[in-house]
Amino acid sequence: MSAACADVLPAELLERARGFVAENLGLWFPRERTAELERGFGGFARERGEAGAAAAVRAMLAGPPSRPALAALAGHLTIGETYFFREPAALDALAAEVLPGLIARRRTSGRVLRLWSAACCTGEEAYSLAILLRRLLPDIGDWSVTILATDVNPGFLRRAVEATYRAWSFRALPEGVGGAWFIERGHGERTVRDDVRCMVSFGELNLAEDAYPALVNDTNAMDVILCRNVLMYFAPERAACVISRLRRCLVPGGWLLVGAAETSVADFAGFRRVGFEGATIFLRDDGEETAVAAGCSRGGDVPVGEPRWPEPEGRGPSAPATGWGDGGVRGLDLDRDHDRGHDHVPARVDDRENAEKPVSPASRVRELANAGRLEEALEECGRALERSRLDGELYYLRAMILLERGVAAEAGEALRRTLYANPDFAPAHVALGHLALRLGRRDEARRHFRNGLALLEHRAADEVLPEADGMTAGRMAELVRFAAGRDDPPAACRGPLR
Numbered sequence: 001m002s003a004a005c006a007d008v009l010p011a012e013l014l015e016r017a018r019g020f021v022a023e024n025l026g027l028w029f030p031r032e033r034t035a036e037l038e039r040g041f042g043g044f045a046r047e048r049g050e051a052g053a054a055a056a057v058r059a060m061l062a063g064p065p066s067r068p069a070l071a072a073l074a075g076h077l078t079i080g081e082t083y084f085f086r087e088p089a090a091l092d093a094l095a096a097e098v099l100p101g102l103i104a105r106r107r108t109s110g111r112v113l114r115l116w117s118a119a120c121c122t123g124e125e126a127y128s129l130a131i132l133l134r135r136l137l138p139d140i141g142d143w144s145v146t147i148l149a150t151d152v153n154p155g156f157l158r159r160a161v162e163a164t165y166r167a168w169s170f171r172a173l174p175e176g177v178g179g180a181w182f183i184e185r186g187h188g189e190r191t192v193r194d195d196v197r198c199m200v201s202f203g204e205l206n207l208a209e210d211a212y213p214a215l216v217n218d219t220n221a222m223d224v225i226l227c228r229n230v231l232m233y234f235a236p237e238r239a240a241c242v243i244s245r246l247r248r249c250l251v252p253g254g255w256l257l258v259g260a261a262e263t264s265v266a267d268f269a270g271f272r273r274v275g276f277e278g279a280t281i282f283l284r285d286d287g288e289e290t291a292v293a294a295g296c297s298r299g300g301d302v303p304v305g306e307p308r309w310p311e312p313e314g315r316g317p318s319a320p321a322t323g324w325g326d327g328g329v330r331g332l333d334l335d336r337d338h339d340r341g342h343d344h345v346p347a348r349v350d351d352r353e354n355a356e357k358p359v360s361p362a363s364r365v366r367e368l369a370n371a372g373r374l375e376e377a378l379e380e381c382g383r384a385l386e387r388s389r390l391d392g393e394l395y396y397l398r399a400m401i402l403l404e405r406g407v408a409a410e411a412g413e414a415l416r417r418t419l420y421a422n423p424d425f426a427p428a429h430v431a432l433g434h435l436a437l438r439l440g441r442r443d444e445a446r447r448h449f450r451n452g453l454a455l456l457e458h459r460a461a462d463e464v465l466p467e468a469d470g471m472t473a474g475r476m477a478e479l480v481r482f483a484a485g486r487d488d489p490p491a492a493c494r495g496p497l498r
């Protein structure tokens, strides 16, 4: 019997497999894609040494699926098609309109930019963003730039981190981008230059999960999110759910880009459609606040100007690669204390209406940070710490916000204070490990990770950590082991940490 025949699933099991994949990965396999679903389970079964697709489905249905198993299954069901500067009309609109507007406003208010390539596949999209920003920001060394890139498939992420690509990935390089951002490897292969590479932080994230926005995995307070060519594989209600979550990850006036074929996958509630030449981009709509926050007075079709594609000018100082590598862990959900159905972007934290229950100082800090109001969050945190000088959680939040701003030294100090207040606060050990790793201090990193792991392994794997809002000890330990096994960041990434 051929592998394909062995993969055919009995009708009842097939429906359960369809439901399982939609529920756990968001992916929807309608009837016409049944063969793909069966092949996917078949390949997964062979990888795991299961007897066949049916056995693999039964094993997955037997209990809550483990993360590694889900990630492996995702590898067999997802499509890894991507390339540099894909869908150029949207990137032209970013380069010519969206980013210059954002940069002009931020130049006078903090010089912080935060972008996220959600479903980044093998990384070409995220590196395209990094190249774009290097071109647009001649003084990039004075900025704190975050480019987070996530995917559900760890195999893709490993290739993204390696950053070496075959000619096929470069098939749509726009004129003017040229090869200067890459190092030739021979046989048509090129590696992304270190100063571009180190701008991107990669991490595993399943868009179907309840893991974002969250400060610790750096998915909050984004200015621009690209979530392209993945929602079309989702069931419409799951796509709507992802879009609503991504909205909460954006600052007011933030932008969401989906693939050209995806602008109708849902109704994009809470967004304003902005038409550019050949592209529609979604602007987070906060009513009257929107135009001011985005510096954008229009909601209709206004063509973008000529794209500008200057060549790179040698190696500039690199931007800090914040992101996963900093917090390194997932699950501290900034919205968790609040009604998840609504956005909380209060004009003033103190005069919120409808406040029915007392809000803890830490919740207020989270709320502000989640809305991208990092300065106010820091101030609120400072005030709360004056009242309660030994609150480890507040110090930890302060550290996370400082890391987001690229202020590593102060963040380190706040983490040490966290541990002074609460020596068993595992996430602080872990964060210190990430910080040391970023600074190239591998031995120190190992020590912190060891301490964090020892504390985590002391707990039951499925115990929810009160200090990490919803993450289990087992999951955090898994992430620590992953981080501890990673290489140092390239030297070019270490410079701009303050």
Ligand SMILES: C[S@@+](CC[C@H](N)C(=O)[O-])C[C@H]1O[C@@H](n2cnc3c(N)ncnc32)[C@H](O)[C@@H]1O
Pocket (backbone or CB within 6 Å): 025, 026, 027, 074, 078, 079, 080, 081, 082, 083, 086, 118, 119, 120, 121, 122, 125, 150, 151, 152, 153, 156, 205, 206, 207, 208, 227, 228, 229, 230, 259
């Ligand atoms: C076609 S690629 C798109 C890559 C890139 N965004 C682009 O437009 O070129 C789709 C990606 O979505 C990822 N993906 C599928 N389901 C996902 C999920 N539930 N969470 C996160 N990523 C997912 C796949 O692993 C794959 O890398």
